[in-house]
Amino acid sequence: MFIFCISFILDISYSQNRQILSVWEQKHDELIKILSQFAEKNQIGNFIQEDNKCGLWISMHMQNQWSNFSEREKSRLREIRGASAFEVDTIIGKFRIFYDTSGINEPALLDENMERIPHSARSYVDTVGKYLNYVWHYIIDTLGYEEPPFRNGSSVYTVSIEEFGSTLYGETLFDPDFDIINNYDPPRYTSEIKIDNDYAGYVESPGLAGLKVTLAHELHHAVQIGSYGIRNKDMFFYEITSTWMEDVIFDEVNDYYQYLSNSPLRRSHFSYPNVGFVRYNGSIEYSRAIWGKYIEKRFDPGLMLSAWSYFRNETAINALDHSLRDRGSSFRSAFIEWSIWNLNTGPDADTIKYYKEGKHYPTIAKRSTIVYAQSTRSFVDTIDAVSCSYRPVCVVQNIQDSCEQGIRMYVTVININTQNAYSLIPFGFIYQMAPDGDETYKKLSNGVFVKLDVIDPENWTTQENIPAIVNDVFIYPNPYFGSAFLNFRLPPLKSNTALLTIFKINMDRVQSCELPVESAQFEPLIRWDGRDENGKIISSGIYIYVISVDGKNYTGKFAVLQE
DSSP states (O other), X not given: OOOOOOOOSSOOOHXXXXXXXXXXXXXXXXXXXXXXXXXXXXXXXXXXXXXXXXXXXXXXXXXXXXXXXXXHHHHHHHHHHOOOOOSEEEEETTEEEXXXXXXXXXXXXXXXXXXBOTTOHHHHHHHHHHHHHHHHIIIIIISOOOOXXXXXXXXSEEEEEEOOTTSOOEEEEOOTTTSEESSOSSOEEOOEEEEESSOTTOXXXXXXXXXXXXXXXXXXXXXXXXXXXXXXXXXXXXXHHHHHHHHHHOTTTOGGGGGOOOOTTSOOTTTOTTSOTTOOSSSHHHHTHHHHHHHHHHTOTHHHHHHHHHHTTSOHHHHHHHHHHTTTOOHHHHHHHHHHHTTSOSTTOOTTTSOTTGGGSOOOOOOOOEEEOSSOEEEEEEEOSSEEEEEEEEEOSSTTSOGGGSEEEEEEEEEOOGXXXXXXXXXXXXXXXXXXXXXXSEEOTTSOEEEEEOSOGGGEEEEEEOOOOOSSOEEESSSBOSSSOEEEEOOOOSOSEEEEEEEETTOOEEEEEEEEOEEETTEEEEEEOSBOTTSOBOOXXXXXXXXXXXXXXXXXXXXXXXO
């Protein structure tokens, strides 16, 4: 929820505090009502935000509809969003910071129990100033973005500290009339930033963690709107890059994890990969900070700056395409690759080949599994432009066979129709599978012929993830360092459990246990925690394993290296 602030000099009781928050909420509802009256029919996104990280969307919608508001409405909007009359201000480096020394807006540091420390207002302000100047230096001097313009010829940037009631991290505000910088297309604006006064009650990132990511996020917004311009339909690009910027500057916080969910109740890229890349609703665009993580690792962090430079003359998708072509790729190619990266997350993620922090991400949502039994089969679906869907397929010999007796694969269908990226209308497709086919089909390594039926095939592609069939056990990591599970990848199985026996090189038994057969990317495996029969982690050395399953024994060696 968007929160604006009222300054009080006297201390306020908890009940009074709640009354004030209620007034704020009422004015927020009024703000939404005013803005919604002028909502475009094809507006990308919604006004009622699912999450409350950033209030930039309100400023951008005000700018987009400003000419439609009456003078009375403009005056009321300014009143709702206007600055408070603060008691004190101080200049720290490139920033003038406004705050109160008493009342509801009084800032404070938090102790180890996340409780406010009395009389710590000035210490909090000094901390804000320290991190603000660090973020400025990082974005401008280290990464090379252009600095945001100051208001009215000032030599410092305005920041105010207010009570947000644990509902909003911060916001970057600008007035469509008074802050516009002449002679730019798209238009640019001077701005100011508002932040919370303590970040108490912020579940994911309380205290200084919340402060750090807010300053990185909002100052990057100030850079975007002041030095590169406003394109309202590209709201997604502002939030993707600002959320990514948090992790670039303060990698230890990882606040963006909270937006990565595969629950259908949460609008995340991991729960709705079929929602178009340019869409925003106060949640999904934050989760797509992983696009920045992909770009950063696959190419280089400077690609995002390059895209913002091109953004001055073209839409976000075209700007990204321009920057990627400078590096021998394209947006279409990168989007396809990124879609495959997103199939490789979760506890078993390969953090060398894919996301560095991929083990902390959820697995991506998939459509329901269908069974292919060596006869023609198809499925029908719809997805947005510039999006994808993931479909598990179980390949069996006979329809009576269970999926445990077959081989599974993922079918990733990707729509890369950038010309219709901003359309709200989904696009349909038919994916066909058959035991044979003509030249219009693609033959997969598992012998299945597949074809995608669409009206514009040049804008679609499919990627089939087919696990290789192994005839022996593959063990990883090898050598084993004792910090995680030791995995034994197995050939296709019928059993649900396997007996694992571990011996030292002299054939002394270390462990013997029955383990459940699990599935990783549809490939059977068992996991062992590296502990002997006494519950102790095994020491360095060479070990022999024997796996007994389905009436067969598989043997081999592995090494252990303990620090």
